[in-house]
Amino acid sequence: MTLATSPRELNDGTTIPAVGFGTAGLRGDDAVEAVTAALENGYRLIDTAVNYGNETEVSEAIRRSGVPREEIVVTSKIPGRHHAYDDAIASTRESLERLGLERIDVHLIHWPNPSQQKFHETWRALVQLRDDGLVRSPGVSNFTQAHLARVIDDTGVRPVINQIELHPYFPQEEMRRVDADLAIVTESWSPMGKRQAPFAEPVVKAAAEAHGVTPGQVVLRWQLQLGNLPIPLSRNPERQRENLDLDGFELTADEMAAITGLARPDGRLFGGNPDTHEEM
Numbered sequence: 627m628t629l630a631t632s633p634r635e636l637n638d639g640t641t642i643p644a645v646g647f648g649t650a651g652l653r654g655d656d657a658v659e660a661v662t663a664a665l666e667n668g669y670r671l672i673d674t675a676v677n678y679g680n681e682t683e684v685s686e687a688i689r690r691s692g693v694p695r696e697e698i699v700v701t702s703k704i705p706g707r708h709h710a711y712d713d714a715i716a717s718t719r720e721s722l723e724r725l726g727l728e729r730i731d732v733h734l735i736h737w738p739n740p741s742q743q744k745f746h747e748t749w750r751a752l753v754q755l756r757d758d759g760l761v762r763s764p765g766v767s768n769f770t771q772a773h774l775a776r777v778i779d780d781t782g783v784r785p786v787i788n789q790i791e792l793h794p795y796f797p798q799e800e801m802r803r804v805d806a807d808l809a810i811v812t813e814s815w816s817p818m819g820k821r822q823a824p825f826a827e828p829v830v831k832a833a834a835e836a837h838g839v840t841p842g843q844v845v846l847r848w849q850l851q852l853g854n855l856p857i858p859l860s861r862n863p864e865r866q867r868e869n870l871d872l873d874g875f876e877l878t879a880d881e882m883a884a885i886t887g888l889a890r891p892d893g894r895l896f897g898g899n900p901d902t903h904e905e906m
């Protein structure tokens with residue numbers, strides 16, 4: 627067992643690997659190949675979504691990899707256009723069909739889309755899907771403190787995960803504290819910073835040289851030491867392995883502070899503020 631594959635406990639008593647594999651933007655054969663390679667390279671948490679259009683490909687990759695189903699945690703997400711209660715139930719049944727699964731391990735609300743005022747209905751549907759055994763663990767994505775309070779007040783059920791944008795230019799100190807206070811795991815999307823990855827930043831390069839690792843490994847180790855669950859995407863099998871190889875070094879308190887210090891006032895990649903940005 628490595629640091630990246632070791633189990634992380636969720637607030638419903640289930641577990642999930644400490645690092646996952648992102649699939650946004652992977653389509654068709656590329657998706658099947660990348661996810662199959664990721665499973666062969668040791669990833670056991672795969673992050674997909676209805677809106678990624680690759681649930682069928684994820685299913686095919688799981689089949690091809692030969693990895694036993696029970697070893698894999700599959701995460702998917704309900705899109706904004708399916709937020710009404712009945713639509714959320716139907717959406718999840720369709721995801722199950724495409725994924726070829728009897729149960730989705732972790733199912734999330736992709737974006738709160740506050741102007742629709744339906745995310746709390748979607749949450750009630752997710753809790754029902756859990757009670758009916760079609761979803762193991764319900765969670766959310768891109769939720770603020772107010773969105774979390776609304777769904778918890780409504781149902782008494784806390785999401786297991788809040789998947790939010792989180793990378794060195796946008797370390798989300800406030801939301802990490804909010805999630806931690808509710809025992810919700812903060813899962814980092816675009817954990818490298820995607821096209822704005824800070825690999826050339828002197829503090830990241832210096833830490834990489836000091837520990838004999840790559841800048842990518844430094845950023846992922848920073849994520850783990852903050853208590854986050856990163857879901858990096860790589861199409862490249864070598865970098866897939868590198869992103870799981872996070873043992874054998876530890877960032878110092880100064881290195882951690884220096885990387886967090888890269889934060890920018892609005893370090894978001896594309897202005898994805900959940901109070902205003904909506905996705906259907």
Ligand SMILES: NC(=O)c1ccc[n+]([C@@H]2O[C@H](COP(=O)([O-])OP(=O)(O)OC[C@H]3O[C@@H](n4cnc5c(N)ncnc54)[C@H](OP(=O)(O)O)[C@@H]3O)[C@@H](O)[C@H]2O)c1
Nearest residue numbers: 648649650673767815816817818819820842858859860861
């Ligand atoms: N919930 C949401 O709203 C939301 C939004 C965005 C993303 N997500 C999820 O988060 C996942 C990850 O985010 P992301 O794909 O946007 O960005 P990311 O994981 O931060 O970055 C991916 C990019 O970094 C490169 N890369 C990966 N490992 C590397 C390494 N060790 N060294 C150098 N470059 C490396 C990859 O290139 P190569 O392929 O060439 O290695 C790829 O171009 C998504 O795939 C998706 O599952 C969720």
